[in-house]
Amino acid sequence: MISLHENEKILSVNRKFWVAFATVYGSAVGLILLPLILIPTLGAIFPALGQAPFLNLLFLGSLVWIWALWIWLFWALVTYYLDVLIVTNERLIHIEQKGVFHRTVAEARLSRIQDITIKISGVLPTFLHYGDIKIRSAAEVPEFDFFQVRYPEKLKETIMNQQRYAVAHEQSLTRPD
Amino acid sequence: MFLIAFSIFILISSLLGLSSVVIAMHFFKFGVQGDRSKLFGTVVLCGSAVFFALILLSFLSIPWNNLLEVFYDITS
Structure with a gap:
């Protein structure tokens, strides 16, 4: 199970669309x-x-x-179900289950997210609203790629909204009184 | 004949049984809170238990030591 920080909440859990399986x-x-x-x-x-x-x-x-x-x-x-992109109110967690004994977990604070690109290509992806999302950050892992995710536009909006809140919160903490 | 068949049966059952346990452990350990990982883990274990029981019953229903004699009787 994912270990969360104090006051951290999971906002969105995203997996590949069932077509991938x-x-x-x-x-x-x-x-x-x-x-x-x-x-x-x-x-x-x-x-x-x-x-x-x-x-x-x-x-x-x-x-x-x-x-x-x-x-x-x-x-x-x-390998399909445990491949997830989790958005919390603090960070982005990308878990890649590449095989049964091969797993990578990368996370980035939302305030470090720089830009997001989505790509929906093809007839089936267009009608079923699934595509790829590429998230660039200033974290140690500079890029998160997640393929064949449902409603990538909504996911992009969620992440960008949370990124704005996270940046505003960090600025309010560092602002001198 | 029975011993050879039983050895193969034990080997295959152990491999498949161990694989199902490993898969279930992955679902129980690496799932996300509130998702269906525990359900999938339970399903794979229960399914494997059912398959093992069916395979065991099927294995015991075969007269391994008399298999060749039965074959000659049927084909003659």
Whole structure:
């Protein structure tokens, strides 16, 4: 779980649009259905395979296949679902889950955000309102890139509004009395 | 024959079971407050438990030591 500072609140949690995961999901569903086609075909070609205990053997093989696909599907879901861009009232946190054992976490204070670029390219992204967002900051990680996020314009507005509040707050703290 | 099959069964089940535990741990540990990570972690563990139970039952239903004899009987 994300550890928050005192008085820090999460304003927005952004993930890639479901389209980014659709190819994996679709492939997994197709491959899961493969035994339903293969077993009757093998049974027709080799009638002995259509009887017990060989049918049980094929059923066992199918179950192992489906379990392996189940694991593969959730393996891919880990890298999709744990890739997040979090906007709090203090900072921007970008978590990139590049593989199951490869994770990077970068954060920048909102007052350090300099500019944001969004890019929506293509027919499907235009109609479904998803695209890429590039955030430039004066932090150690100078650029945050987040791809295929839903409503990037709204996210840009949220970040820029919070950046203005953060800058105004810092200026009020440093202003001499 | 049974021992060989059982060894392969244990190896594959252990690999897949361990993978599901690792995936669930990732969801439980690295999720964001209020999202569906805990749900996904629970689903992957429960699904793997169901698959393991089905595979175990299926494995036990096969007469491993008599498999070749049954094959000759069917094909003759």
